[in-house]
Amino acid sequence: MIFFYGTRSTHLKTAPLDDPQIQCQHCHTAGSMTMSVFGKYAHFFWIPLFSIGKTGGTQCNHCKQVLRKRELSPQLKTTYQELKSATKTPVWYFSGLILLSALIVLPLLASMVFRIFG
Numbered sequence: 794m795i796f797f798y799g800t801r802s803t804h805l806k807t808a809p810l811d812d813p814q815i816q817c818q819h820c821h822t823a824g825s826m827t828m829s830v831f832g833k834y835a836h837f838f839w840i841p842l843f844s845i846g847k848t849g850g851t852q853c854n855h856c857k858q859v860l861r862k863r864e865l866s867p868q869l870k871t872t873y874q875e876l877k878s879a880t881k882t883p884v885w886y887f888s889g890l891i892l893l894s895a896l897i898v899l900p901l902l903a904s905m906v907f908r909i910f911g
């Protein structure tokens with residue numbers, strides 16, 4: 794079954810965790826982790842409608858272990874919050890809403906202009 798609507802996510806940002814204090818929980822290699830932020834959006838017929846927040850996690854470049862947001866240590870969660878707030882939601886996440894409002898607002902504007910000048 795094909796879903797014409799739902800949610801999708803795209804990669805927004807990856808930052809290295811080069812603090813030697815940060816170790817991989819799995820292989821204990823220091824400074825081997827990167828943290829990524831992904832944006833989620835609702836789509837309808839694959840047209841992004843609006844943003845529904847961000848998610849993310851870390852990956853160890855040594856042992857390739859991936860940790861999701863909820864699996865992060867409190868220290869890494871703080872780092873994640875900082876990276877997340879430094880990551881902007883792309884404007885195209887709202888393409889559908891912009892398109893819809895343009896479709897609603899433009900005819901209204903046009904009819905107003907016609908009423909004033911017509």
Ligand SMILES: [Zn+2]
Nearest residue numbers: 817820853856
């Ligand atoms: Zn590792």
